Amino acid sequence: MRHLNADALSALARREPEAVAYFREHLGTSCDTCEQFLATHSGPDVLDGQVDALLLGMGPVAKQDAPLDEVGLARVRRGLRQGRPDTRRWGLIAGAIAASVLAVVLVPRLRAPTPDTDTDTEWNGVKGPSGNIALELAVVARAADGGLRRLDSESPVEDADVLLLRYHATEAGTALLFQQRAGQGPELLGRFPLEAGTHDLEGPQGLAGVSLEGESGPVTLWLVGATGGQEPTPEAVRDVLVGGSSAWEQSRLAVTRFDVSVGSGQNPR
Amino acid sequence: MGSSEGLTEWVLRASRGEASAYSELYRRSRPMVARLVAGFAPLDPDEVEDVIQETFVRAFRALPRLKEVGAFEAWLLSIARNRARTRLERKSSTRRLEDDVADPEPDTVPHIPEALQLERDIEVVRRLIAELPEGEEKRTVQLFYIEGELSAREIAEKLGVGKSAVTMRLERFRSRIKRELLRRVLAGRWE
Ligand SMILES: [Zn+2]
Numbered sequence: 001m002r003h004l005n006a007d008a009l010s011a012l013a014r015r016e017p018e019a020v021a022y023f024r025e026h027l028g029t030s031c032d033t034c035e036q037f038l039a040t041h042s043g044p045d046v047l048d049g050q051v052d053a054l055l056l057g058m059g060p061v062a063k064q065d066a067p068l069d070e071v072g073l074a075r076v077r078r079g080l081r082q083g084r085p086d087t088r089r090w091g092l093i094a095g096a097i098a099a100s101v102l103a104v105v106l107v108p109r110l111r112a113p114t115p116d117t118d119t120d121t122e123w124n125g126v127k128g129p130s131g132n133i134a135l136e137l138a139v140v141a142r143a144a145d146g147g148l149r150r151l152d153s154e155s156p157v158e159d160a161d162v163l164l165l166r167y168h169a170t171e172a173g174t175a176l177l178f179q180q181r182a183g184q185g186p187e188l189l190g191r192f193p194l195e196a197g198t199h200d201l202e203g204p205q206g207l208a209g210v211s212l213e214g215e216s217g218p219v220t221l222w223l224v225g226a227t228g229g230q231e232p233t234p235e236a237v238r239d240v241l242v243g244g245s246s247a248w249e250q251s252r253l254a255v256t257r258f259d260v261s262v263g264s265g266q267n268p269r
Numbered sequence: 270m271g272s273s274e275g276l277t278e279w280v281l282r283a284s285r286g287e288a289s290a291y292s293e294l295y296r297r298s299r300p301m302v303a304r305l306v307a308g309f310a311p312l313d314p315d316e317v318e319d320v321i322q323e324t325f326v327r328a329f330r331a332l333p334r335l336k337e338v339g340a341f342e343a344w345l346l347s348i349a350r351n352r353a354r355t356r357l358e359r360k361s362s363t364r365r366l367e368d369d370v371a372d373p374e375p376d377t378v379p380h381i382p383e384a385l386q387l388e389r390d391i392e393v394v395r396r397l398i399a400e401l402p403e404g405e406e407k408r409t410v411q412l413f414y415i416e417g418e419l420s421a422r423e424i425a426e427k428l429g430v431g432k433s434a435v436t437m438r439l440e441r442f443r444s445r446i447k448r449e450l451l452r453r454v455l456a457g458r459w460e
Pocket residue numbers: 002003004026031032033034035
């Protein structure tokens with residue numbers, strides 16, 4: 001008995017009458033051999049997509065009107081600009097990082113969250129303007145061997161490092177995280193909920209880290225906070241960032257930045 | 270297919286280079302792509318996001334060459350399935366890094382006689398689900414395709430089985446649907 005194989009599939013794709021006639025009959029009843037082949041080979045044409053559209057169309061996902069996933073779209077845009085779509089040059093990583101370890105490293109440098117003593121410089125980054133929310137940022141690098149070290153702004157880092165972020169916010173809100181390379185515009189990495197007080201930057205999938213894989217030279221991280229109900233679009237925030245400090249003052253956003261310089265040498269300890 | 274009617278206009282506008290049309294296509298079709306990739310339980314959430322991104326990057330790059338705009342959704346989902354499978358096979362080391370499943374060429378995607386027999390196709394799927402013997406495979410298929418809320422990962426947890434077992438059940442069922450759809454295509458839709 002003849003079953004589907006690569007030759008038969010291409011004959012079907014060419015609509016060869018003999019193959020069409022034979023398989024029209026043969027596929028009329030369940031056949032493990034042919035089903036196994038169909039499961040592991042794509043085609044003919046976009047039949048796979050038709051099958052999936054049909055099956056997924058039975059569930060609720062087909063009927064929903066989804067909001068735009070800005071972070072995902074930003075990743076796609078970034079991918080389109082890069083030469084190859086499947087290289088993950090940098091981006092957010094999440095999940096497998098122990099929050100408690102991060103907290104231990106940062107605690108000695110954290111000050112008490114009292115807004116009226118806002119003048120000390122223990123924290124790195126640019127302070128938020130006198131808007132509705134003030135935001136500060138501290139950064140820890142996790143090395144490839146798992147070692148953690150606290151960074152000052154403009155610290156040298158390695159491309160194997162992952163940057164972990166901790167913030168202090170005067171009230172709850174939302175933050176957008178951008179990364180910017182020298183000579184390029186800021187690119188959206190993610191959107192995060194902010195809670196009042198001092199916390200690790202955490203998304204729905206757990207603690208967020210920024211991978212520097214494939215980077216070299218100066219890289220800037222921007223964490224931009226807004227109170228609930230005033231959440232700006234990523235485009236609006238990008239305009240503000242590009243507009244410089246006068247634009248920050250006019251916006252009601254809390255803009256913090258952190259600069260690192262990515263090299264490939266030994267980590268300074 | 271189901272939601273593709275509203276897409277066609279945006280596909281046309283995107284192929285003319287309108288940036289906002291790409292956003293709209295992404296907004297409308299991401300849920301389906303994400304749902305498809307969520308059927309591959311061994312992929313972790315980061316890998317799922319990577320596959321979704323790679324799918325749209327490939328599709329958007331090739332979109333201006335797509336001749337049959339009505340086939341956009343099926344073409345996109347074909348790419349997504351290829352990407353997910355490639356990622357899964359690389360993860361389990363059954364595919365070498367340099368190997369790649371080829372995506373359907375956008376300029377050779379044929380016309381799809383849309384919605385013509387959609388109701389009948391849905392009936393076929395319902396019948397095939399109903400014919401499954403009561404048991405784990407049927408439950409898995411109902412949870413994933415009909416109730417459509419849980420990912421394959423979550424279904425594995427709920428049913429207390431391994432992640433790849435859930436994906437294998439879904440794929441087994443899907444291959445039956447694919448056989449049936451192929452037969453129906455051969456029996457008339459190409460004529
Ligand atoms: Zn057979």
